Amino acid sequence: MMVSLFVQSILLLAAEPTLSSRVLDGLFDDTFAGIYRLSPFDWALLIPYFSILAILSVYGVHRYETIRRYRKYRKNLLHAAPQRFRQLPPVTVQLPLYNERYVVERLLEEVVKLDYPRELLQIQVLDDSTDETHAFTQRLCNEYAAAGFPIEYRHRTNRHGFKAGALQEGLETATGELLAIFDADFIPPRDFLRRTVDYFADPEVGVVQTRWTYLNKEFNILTEVEAMLLDGHFVLEHGARCGSGLFFNFNGTAGILRRKMIDDAGGWQHETLTEDSDLSYRAQLNGWRFVYVPDIECPSELPIETYGFQVQQARWAKGLTQVALKLLPRVLKAKLPLRVKAEAFMHLTPNISYPLMLIVSMLMLPVMIVRFYMGVFQMVLIDFPLIVASFWSISAFYLYAQKVLFPKTWWKSIAFLPMLMAAGVALTVSNAKGVIEALLGIQTSFARTAKYAIGVQGRKVKPPAYRRKSGILPYIELAIGSYFIYMVWFAIETLNYLAVPFLMLFVCGYCWAGISTLYEEYRDKLQWQRARKLAEV
Secondary structure, X not given: OHHHHHHHHHHHXXXXXXXXXXXXXXXXHHHHHHHHOOOHHHHHHHHHHHHHHHHHXXXXXXXXXXXXXXXHHHHHHXXXXXXXXXXXXXXXXXXXXXXXOOOHHHHHHHHOOOOOOHHHEEEEEEEOOOOOHHHHHHHHHXXXXXXXXXXXXXXXXXXXXXXXXXXXXXXXOOOOOEEEEOOOOOOOOOOHHXXXXXXXXXOOEEEEEEEEEEOOOOOOHHHHHXXXXXXXXXXXXXXXXXXXXXXXXXXXXXXXXXXXXXXXXXXXXXXXXXXXXXXXXXXXXXXXXXXXXXXXXXXXXXXXXXXXXXXXXXXXXXXXXXXXXXXXXXXXXXXXXXXXXXXXXXXXXXXXXXXXXXXXXXXHHHHHHHHOOOOOHHHHHHHHHHHHHHHHHHHHHHHHHHHHHOOOOXXXXXXXXXXXXXXXXXXXXXXXXXXXXXXXXXXXXXXXXXXXXXXXXXXXXXXXXXXXXXXXXXXXXXXXXXXXXHHHHXXXXXXXXXXXXXXXXXXXXXXXXXXXXXXXXXXXXHHHHHHHHHHHO
């Protein structure tokens, strides 16, 4: 209703310029008359609501700045290694595993194909598995070792330090000056080492990170959305930060690190769930230079289930917040350019938006009721800039990343924008929980995201041990989704039709998260029961 009146007023001004002064006076009078009628309780709702939106808008404006910085500095990424080794350095490939029965065979098949002199190569399988993956992987490693491949199998009976602990213990027997790390669901290209090691001929380079691509991007709508989210990170965030000389992070896999850098930075530490970002910031504070090479692609597998996606994202959100609490004070006190400090702050703190979004969600209905009695001009003064900063920036950010990667077909991604927005909403509860735990200092175990070697087609029956229980989470999401359904009804009743599409994103996001998680758990349970019955026959 407010926007409708505003548009009508603009059209009237265009048609009858002589009425401009009178119409504008009326708009201002109506607006401020509505503001004057607000009670202290109304202000108690509006002030935190718009304050939170203002904070969220800061991160939205930062997305525009990231696009600008990428466009300005992207040419700095298009370069080969400036010099080459006369004699190649020894390299250790580390493969951290935990209960990855379905993908470990594929991983080992690809790693042993790496094009690098065998006398300079060591492959470490760092297995923390507690299921049949242990015996299966050990047998595979023994077979490859017997065939002459330089492979070493290490199995821990505890998960002390989780992935960080496994990597740190692997250093005890690592022979390489450089260490390439691949998670279980990655498939390193055969020429990966040949194309990355020469960057380390520069003694200041500590890390070379490559770009992830996705084996199962087209599996379902969720994987399409996940790919867009990760493309935004790898294309624009990494590209803008690396290209302009700012701090950025090693992503924990599909990269190669200098052993000396790891030791100099204090080794792998496990106070946080994102040990890769933790090490990255400690190393860059010590003066090590990181290189991002987007032209080198490393295929990986995306989570195919909603709850698996939520678990992965919640771990990253909590871990990055832990890194912020641990290292931001040190970053801000360091003798660094202000722009480096500012970008580090924006990089490490964006997940605070998730608990803030929960608060906004709870305030939205009472604020809608209060603002029903206000004038229309505040839509232009407050709402429109916030919408441009907060929501339009998301569309611009991820579409531009697709345009960079797929200049001829990027426009097809427009159809996935509503789902992308809804997926962001679907992460709100789980990510907010992770961030709050980080702020309160609550430690939790490293929750892996199970993978099943699934491509575009095909689905494996998952045993119960591979299905994480979602608990009460989907019911909370369905309750919040119902709350937003009521808000949609209220918006229609009060003729505030412009709010309906915006509110429907929240309805779809929360309901999608809750319903799909419950459906996937029920489906997998039935599939497992049928598989057991067939095995018994």
